[in-house]
Amino acid sequence: xxxxxxxRKRAIDxxxxxxxxxxxxxxxxxxxxxQVSDRQNQDEIFDFAMELVSGVLSNQLEIDEIxxxxxxxxxxxxxxxxxxxxxxLAIYEISFGTATPAEVVISEAVALATELxxxxxxxxxxxxxxxxxxxxxxx
Numbered sequence: 327x328x329x330x331x332x333x334r335k336r337a338i339d340x341x342x343x344x345x346x347x348x349x350x351x352x353x354x355x356x357x358x359x360x361q362v363s364d365r366q367n368q369d370e371i372f373d374f375a376m377e378l379v380s381g382v383l384s385n386q387l388e389i390d391e392i393x394x395x396x397x398x399x400x401x402x403x404x405x406x407x408x409x410x411x412x413x414x415l416a417i418y419e420i421s422f423g424t425a426t427p428a429e430v431v432i433s434e435a436v437a438l439a440t441e442l443x444x445x446x447x448x449x450x451x452x453x454x455x456x457x458x459x460x461x462x463x464x465x
């Protein structure tokens with residue numbers, strides 16, 4: 327697993343946990359970083375994870391608007407919290423990031439949904455993100 331994949335997973339964990347606990351995702355990510363500080367190569371993983379979490383939080387209103395418009399017949403409250411976290415992160419990368427191609431972001435999001443979420447989540451996430459990628463405005 328690449329360090330960027332690990333960073334995305336850490337970011338999703340923090341976003342998900344923060345929503346469940348009404349906490350701050352950045353604080354949860356910092357606490358996790360401290361817990362694993364004895365492991366190698368953690369700085370690169372957590373630096374990218376923090377960049378992603380900060381980006382999602384800074385743009386969450388716009389991200390949620392995009393998500394609400396694209397996920398037809400699904401309100402944000404109706405979506406599983408984990409799927410919401412995965413989608414928010416991926417929409418941030420697709421719509422606001424420039425470093426990773428949309429196809430890679432979608433593939434990573436679907437893989438994480440397959441590993442972490444419900445049986446129906448990968449197809450749902452793939453469909454939503456494909457629509458976001460197809461309709462995004464060039465940066």
